Amino acid sequence: MVIKPEEIKLLVKEYGIWPSKNMGQNFLINEAVLEKIVRAADLRADDCVLEIGPGFGILTEELIEKVKKVLAIELDKRLVYFLKQKFKRQNNLEILQSDVLKIKNQEIFDKLAGGSGGYKIVANLPYNITGAALKKFLSYNPKPTEMILLLQKEVAQRILAKPRKMSLLSLSVQFYGEAELVSLVSKESFYPRPKVDSAIIKIRIKKEAISGLVENEFWRLARIGFSSPRKQLQNNLSSGLKIDKEKAKNALKYAKLEPNCRPSDLNLAQWISLYQKIMV
Numbered sequence: 001m002v003i004k005p006e007e008i009k010l011l012v013k014e015y016g017i018w019p020s021k022n023m024g025q026n027f028l029i030n031e032a033v034l035e036k037i038v039r040a041a042d043l044r045a046d047d048c049v050l051e052i053g054p055g056f057g058i059l060t061e062e063l064i065e066k067v068k069k070v071l072a073i074e075l076d077k078r079l080v081y082f083l084k085q086k087f088k089r090q091n092n093l094e095i096l097q098s099d100v101l102k103i104k105n106q107e108i109f110d111k112l113a114g115g116s117g118g119y120k121i122v123a124n125l126p127y128n129i130t131g132a133a134l135k136k137f138l139s140y141n142p143k144p145t146e147m148i149l150l151l152q153k154e155v156a157q158r159i160l161a162k163p164r165k166m167s168l169l170s171l172s173v174q175f176y177g178e179a180e181l182v183s184l185v186s187k188e189s190f191y192p193r194p195k196v197d198s199a200i201i202k203i204r205i206k207k208e209a210i211s212g213l214v215e216n217e218f219w220r221l222a223r224i225g226f227s228s229p230r231k232q233l234q235n236n237l238s239s240g241l242k243i244d245k246e247k248a249k250n251a252l253k254y255a256k257l258e259p260n261c262r263p264s265d266l267n268l269a270q271w272i273s274l275y276q277k278i279m280v
Helices: 005-015 031-041 058-066 077-086 105-111 127-139 153-159 168-176 215-225 233-241 245-254 268-278
Strands: 048-052 069-074 093-097 120-124 146-152 177-185 198-205
Touching: 005 077, 031 058, 031 120, 031 146, 031 177, 031 198, 048 058, 058 069, 058 120, 069 077, 077 093, 127 146, 127 153, 127 168, 146 153, 146 177, 153 168, 153 177, 153 198, 168 177, 168 215, 168 268, 215 233, 215 268, 233 245, 245 268
Parallel strands: 048 069, 048 120, 069 093, 120 146
Antiparallel strands: 146 198, 177 198
16 A cells, blocks of 8 residues: 555654655655556566665565565665664565665675576656666666666656657667556656656566677767757767768768758667768
8 A cells, every 4th residue: 555645744753754855755655556567567476676765665565575585775764764664574675775876786686686587676766866777777787677667757758769759868778678658657646746747667678788789889979979969960970970071971871861860860770770880
C-alpha cells in the first residue's frame, strides 16, 4: 500500500523528514502506478534488484516480496534511518546510505551477486540525477539487464524520440538498449506534487556491444554532431572535426544522408553509417 499525504506528514513530524527539492524527492502516492512499475519489471524469485532513492520504502515493500535480493541506495540519512527501522527484520534487503552516482557499477554488481542474469534497476528515479544515472548504467560495466524507471515525462519523451527529434540522450539510450513507454503518470500521483507529469519507461540493455566501431570515437562524433543541434550537421562536423566543408558534405553523401540534414534527423543506424564513412 502506498503512503498517503496525511501519513507522510505524520512521518515528517516523527522522523524530521521533509521532502527535499534539492534531492528531487517526490514520493509516489498512487497505488495503480506502483502496480504498473512492478508489473513492467516482470520480477522473478531469483532476480536481484537495485532500487535508487527508495524514499519511504513503498516500492521496496513490493520488491522484497518478489525477488532474491534488493539493494536500496538512499542519499538522505533521515530516510535511511527510517528505512532501517521499517525493514529491520528483512533479510533480503540491504539499505545503503550513499550517492549512487559515486559507487562503481562493479561494487553494486558484487553486492547483488547471485542473480540468474545479472541485476535489474527498478526505481522512482530522483529528478535531479536522471541524466547522470542513465549515463552511468548505460555506459559502464557491469550494466543491468533492464531498467524500469519512473521519471519526468519530458525526459521519457526525449529518450523515446524518433528521427527529426533525436538528441544525444535518445541516441545514447538507443545505442545501448531498447526503450519502451509503459505508462504516463500524472503529477497528481506524487507528494509533494511536482510541476510536471511523469512516465514509466522500460529499457532492455543490449547483451552485445555494437561491432565495427570504437565507442570513444563514435561518441566524439556524436557530441560534435549535436554541438549545435539547430545547425546543419555538415557545419558541425566541419568545425568540430576541423575538416573542410566539402569533406563533411561528401561524408554525408556516402552515408546516404541529405546534405542539409540536422543531427536530430538521424537514427542510430545512420549515425553508425556516418561514423564508418568519416571516422574509419
